[in-house]
Amino acid sequence: MKILIADDETDQRNLLKGFLEKQGFSVFTAANGREALEAFQRLPIQLVLLDHRMPDMNGDEVLTEMKSLQPTVRAIMITAYGSIETAVNVMKLGADDFLEKPVDLRLLLEKIRWIEQRLAVETEAGDVETAMEDGDLPIRMVSGSPAMKEVLSVVRRAAPTPWTVLIRGETGTGKELIARLIHELSPVREGPFVVVNCGAIPENLFESELFGHEKGAFTGASSTRRGRFEQASGGTLFLDEIGELPLTLQPKLLRAMQEKRISRVGGEREFAVSVRIVAATNQELKRRVEEGLFREDLYYRLKVLDLVIPPLRKRREEIPELVDFFIERYGMTPVRFSAEAMAVLVKYPFPGNVRELEHIIQRTVTLARSSVIEARDLPPDIRFIDTDQSGSLGERLAAMERKMLLNALDDAEWVQTRAAEQLGISERVLRYKMAKLGIRRKE
Ligand SMILES: Nc1ncnc2c1ncn2[C@@H]1O[C@H](COP(=O)(O)OP(=O)(O)OP(=O)(O)O)[C@@H](O)[C@H]1O
Ligand SMILES: [Mg+2]
Incomplete structure (x- = not known):
């Protein structure tokens, strides 16, 4: 791996360079932000170790600039001891990690090895993804999560x-x-x-x-x-x-x-x-x-x-991408899911995993009457699942009420008089509650 060290202190630079070269990395150095950016544009750098405080530009600026030139560059920011806010901020800017001064070399090496491993996974997964996108493979799939990248990387090697x-x-x-x-x-x-x-x-x-x-x-x-x-x-x-x-x-x-x-x-x-x-x-x-x-x-x-292969509920970040993927496969006309409908899907635990999601999308886009699919267009068992025990008392009571109403309506084959009777309420109250909770009969 090619590493660039940017630090204005000569001793610190030489110490890190000597140590990392001994570990077998190729190391380049820069004495300030401008030099670092200049070297970065010239050399195929994969990882930068950035001193957060340098005289000309600070580490944040250098990192932002580098990320805009090369979004996949990895960075470890080296911050002053105890400056936790700086650390949080550099992570937001896209640093992979940070280390406090004085740098613990063993810890640095551990972090570099970890980054190196993830880089390898992404390269291998990227190879497979590119082959799929270019149409070199008769297979298309979604692989947005780190867990699926790991799977693709193993596939690539196996x-x-x-x-x-x-x-x-x-x-x-x-x-x-x-x-x-x-x-x-x-x-x-x-x-x-x-x-x-x-x-x-x-x-x-x-x-x-x-x-x-x-x-x-x-x-x-x-x-x-x-x-x-x-x-x-x-x-x-x-x-x-x-x-x-x-x-x-x-x-x-x-x-x-x-x-x-x-x-x-x-x-x-x-x-x-x-x-x-x-x-x-x-x-x-x-x-x-x-x-x-x-x-x-x-x-x-x-x-x-x-x-x-991890279950879908362990890689929920893939759900929106999968939804688009299946809309493309099954939608006759352009449709999209409202933010609320998407939120419902992302929360649902999917015991049947990707296949279950595929069927839900297939069914919903086939029955869709408008180009935007709302939460109420989703099957009731998905909308009203007990995802967790959190939420305010009001929210949980409403969820419970919805569930009871839906069950009664289903039992009564949506004959409202019978459902109301089963619930021990009047038909008028039932209709009022259905309207309030957005319950509507599905074809
Ligand atoms: N990452 C993905 N991206 C796109 N489609 C996917 C993805 N994973 C699964 N699918 C789709 O989900 C459906 C189920 O996948 P598949 O049949 O491979 O699952 P399976 O694990 O073999 O299921 P089972 O255990 O029931 O046999 C298929 O239509 C498949 O194309
Ligand atoms: Mg199977």
């Missing part, structure tokens, strides 16, 4: 290897999408991508499904059939819901993976297959191992590279 990747994540988090991305970035991208849903195949048909069968191997085997392994030859075999793989079949899969040879059911001959394996699960596979439902040797064979 894809070219022959190792098995185990993708873990809750339902609807994008496991299959990531599996396809791995395939598209791999050396076997020209080959087939074959999906086996291990949860959907009856146990007695499983072996034939995976490995194929010869004619007459069992009743009903009226002709020879190639299994998924063979179909995926020269490409990627995606074993979805691998946790559901019957215990009896696990040794056979393990063997096929280790020896790279298979034989069809009822077949004499063994033959070689070359497939890249990617598996996915939404279960705690480790727990299934402990419970004796999943073989430990297979588990370790599968998780050579382990990739975890």
Whole structure:
């Protein structure tokens, strides 16, 4: 990494330079703000260590200027001891970190290493994102959060290897999408991508499904059939819901993976297959191992590279971008979500993750009557979810009231007389409350 040190004190400059060079960094120095900016325009600097107080320009000004020249530049501001306000301010200006004088070298190194790691993640994720944007990949996806950048960075490194990747994540988090991305970035991208849903195949048909069968191997085997392994030859075999793989079949899969040879059911001959394996699960596979439902040797064979996709509620910052992404996919006419509607979506915990959000958008934009979608156009179970226990008494009572009204209306199939009766209020009061709480029947 290329580092620029800007400090007006010669001793301090030399001390930091000597230390960082010994750690293997290439280091440049500047004695004031102007010199720093001049060097910055000339050299491919990735990180600056900026003394906050310099005679000509202060660190804030230098940083602002550098950020406008090169928004991705990283910076650590070196501030006077105890000046917490300065520190807060420099973080707002886009510094990655700050250190107080006198500089603790071990701490400095720790911070630099951390920045270096994030830089690597962003570069790798950026490669994948660029390939998607340029249309070099037949896949488009949203990856705005640091958590998803981390996922893309691992994908970038895992894809070219022959190792098995185990993708873990809750339902609807994008496991299959990531599996396809791995395939598209791999050396076997020209080959087939074959999906086996291990949860959907009856146990007695499983072996034939995976490995194929010869004619007459069992009743009903009226002709020879190639299994998924063979179909995926020269490409990627995606074993979805691998946790559901019957215990009896696990040794056979393990063997096929280790020896790279298979034989069809009822077949004499063994033959070689070359497939890249990617598996996915939404279960705690480790727990299934402990419970004796999943073989430990297979588990370790599968998780050579382990990739975890975080649930959507842990990367809420992606929700607005995902909303736009799905509007583009499903909207016939231009629509947008009002700020209030977006706020409702961002708060919702999405147990069904990205797929659930996708369905909500699909449904709402299809039914939308105007170009702006309001909160009341969203399905009631999303609007009135108990997101947390905070809020004033009034807000929480209103939320509770809404929920009770909606439940009663649903039970009564929106016949207001019946709903009012169930709630023990008059129909007039019900109508008044519905208007006040913005409850409206949806088609
Ligand atoms: N980051 C993303 N950007 C855009 N679309 C996404 C993203 N993640 C998931 N999706 C979309 O969400 C839907 C669900 O994704 P996918 O089928 O890959 O999830 P999954 O984890 O395999 O779900 P399940 O566990 O239910 O099989 C798909 O339509 C997919 O294209
Ligand atoms: Mg899936």
